[in-house]
Amino acid sequence: MTLPTRPRVPAHLTEAAGRVRASAPALAAAQIEYLSDIIRMRTYTGEEGPAVERTLQEMRSGGFDDVRTASAGDALGTVGTGRYHLLYDAHLDHNEIADEDEWPYPPLEPTVDDGKLYGLGASDCKAGVASILYGARLAAELDLTADCTVTVQGATLEEDAEGFAMRHLLEADGFPTPDAVLLAEATDLTLRRGHRGRCEVRVKVRGKAAHASTPELGDNAISKMRPILDALDAMTPDLPTDGTLGRGTQVVTMLTGPHTPNSVPSWCEATIDRRLTPGETPESILAEIGAAVGPLGGTAELPIQPVTSWTGLDLSGPAFFPGWLLDGDDPLVDAGRLTCAALWDQEPPVDVWQFSTNGTYSAGAAGIPTIGYGPMEEEYVHTPLDQVDLVKLLKAAMFYALFPTAYTHIRSG
Ligand SMILES: [Zn+2]
Structure with a gap:
């Protein structure tokens, strides 16, 4: 202040x-x-x-x-x-x-x-x-x-x-x-x-589907997401900090996958809410997260925020707010x-x-x-x-x- x-x-x-x-x-x-x-x-x-x-x-x-x-x-x-x-x-x-x-x-x-x-x-x-x-x-x-x-x-x-x-x-x-x-x-x-700014990032990892009665035939994407979540948490101490606005933050807010309780999941996606300091860009954020999750098989992307005005205009755009x-x-x-x-x-x-x-x-x-x-x-x-x-x-x-x-x-x- x-x-x-x-x-x-x-x-x-x-x-x-x-x-x-x-x-x-x-x-x-x-x-x-x-x-x-x-x-x-x-x-x-x-x-x-x-x-x-x-x-x-x-x-x-x-x-x-x-x-x-x-x-x-x-x-x-x-x-x-x-x-x-x-x-x-x-x-x-x-x-x-x-x-x-x-x-x-x-x-x-x-x-x-x-x-x-x-x-x-x-x-x-x-x-x-x-x-x-x-x-x-x-x-x-x-x-x-x-x-x-x-x-x-x-x-x-x-x-x-x-x-x-x-x-x-x-x-x-x-x-x-x-x-x-x-x-x-x-x-x-x-x-x-x-x-601070904010953006949404989604990290996805792929596995291989199989019947849940024979899990050894599949490759469980939820299990593969576990080290990725740890890697995302481990990024926190290194997030950029601004002397006035404070620290950038990053938190996993949602996990999604196929809605099939009797299958080995073939994919798992984590949604991340990230709070930004001035100067961070979509490219810099995706590069940082990609470096953390890439070696573990994860891919990072910035989703599109869907939005339609009451006048009928489609204004959907990247979920990035500097x-x-x-x-x-x-x-x-x-x-x-x-x-x-x-x-x-x-x-x-x-x-x-x-x-x-x-x-x-x-x-x-x-x-x-x-x-x-x-x-x-x-x-x-x-x-x-x-x-x-x-x-x-x-x-x-x-x-x-x-x-x-x-x-x-x-x-x-
Ligand atoms: Zn308001």
Whole structure:
């Protein structure tokens, strides 16, 4: 964690922050109503259509320009016309419910209790969408877009394939490369500047089938997998480590083979979840794993992550999501700290995420400066206590309303 120092807040930013704080409360009820509406919609990855439509409607009634749907189904709307392009991103799909009986409130019935709004996807990441949408709207209403053009992206496909929808937007739809990307994932109103990457690797070993009554005629692939698992575990101490992001990890998460209980298995496949430090590539990972398992008869490959957008596009691609880390002194981090200092006279801690986000594309693949800021708390993500604090929800909108002014000041200073 980087220890904050106090940025100097210029007078015009202090004045703008005062207007943001004074005006935001009038939007709180509408923000909560919009968030409640999208929580009522079950939007698993690839099924975001209704929440996208509802988001487009909210953008139109909120005075956004150029409200449209990306070809991969993301909701897009713009405020401001300045020379710096900011992309505010948060996703509308959510994780699947494991056991509905564990939820204190029905997942699809948003419930306010003691200042918190409970509901499926509140913390990952629908409250983030409500934060950026209302922040951009407030910036436009207060004429605070400064030298920025801000596009709000209610994104799709993040849970299964983070970064795939943004990649399609920039590389296929021709959306201009933004100067900066801001991700409204869970940060509890602090700043994030990176996370480890992840990838999936499958290691397969072949044997020879035989009837289970005469195993001596076969070559058992499960037995051949045993030393391979040991070899994979033995790699752990040598995995790359990053001073800030921490250690790369590797764990076997699934074993599969033929579903024939009365045969000697002819193949066995191990699925590996690997967490990456910046700079690791599919080639470097397959080479390392191949060197460990090859002499034991194993072969390694990177599988294809299947994903289809609600608009019907096949965006399947390699299950590789690079890590990234923005410099702690980057102007984008400074702009985030300055925004908080102007609004609340205190600087947020700057840290890294444990989980992976759309930053895997924006920063990890495309090299676009990226930071994270959101009202949600990491401990409630993907849990039955899925929730957002309503005071924090409004504060995040204030952050996104003031950010273009702070960013313009930093860039032109
Ligand atoms: Zn998320």
